[in-house]
Amino acid sequence: MNEEIKVIKDDRGVEYKCLTYTSRFTGETDVAFDIQQYMNNGNMYIGLGCNEEGYLEPFADLTVNLGDTTPNYCAYVDTNNLPxxxxxxxxxxxxxxxxxxxxxxxxxxxxxxxxxxxxxxLCPDGIAMYEKNKGIVLENKQKNETR
Structure with missing residues (x-):
């Protein structure tokens, strides 16, 4: 089941790409992604925000920082708070x-x-900053396609 990506707009006109998170406690919530890094180890952080009265508000942390360094694009999932x-x-x-x-x-x-x-x-700016900070260099697909 691959959900369709939706777009929500806040009161300032900023658009956020969203997916629907279904919780047995809160029901369905459209959530936007916030990708950053944990300061102590550079691991990937993924936060979820929701639209509350026209503003993007924190919904939950999808990931949790357990201290050790994880491989690129890997993170521990917070199944304690998000079952x-x-x-x-x-x-x-x-x-x-x-x-x-x-x-x-x-x-x-x-x-x-x-x-x-x-x-x-879902979060192009966040993942680009993560990759830059981790020194991940992506192959330029456009150059390869023109050759």
Missing amino acids: DAETFIADNELGTFTGFVKRSGYCEYPLYMFNPDKLRE
Whole structure:
């Protein structure tokens, strides 16, 4: 089930690409993506925001920082606070489970490899900054296609 990307606009006219997050607690919410990095290790951070009365407000953190450095495009998913997160990721082809988990307190957090192409679609500025900061150089597809 691959959901369609929607666009919401805030009161200032800023557009955000969104997917629908379905929660057993809150129902359906259109969420926009915020991609950044955790300061202590440079790992990928993915936050979700929702439109509240014309403004983008924080909805939840999709990822959690557990201290150790993860491979590029990988992050631990906060299944403690978002128990439906893995279904959301799978349904929207956002990433794949690596098979690794890390325990913190009473919870185990799955490590996901996120799909960079899908993240570029949803949050192009955030993923571009992440890649720049990580030193990830992308092959210029346009140059290769013209040769």
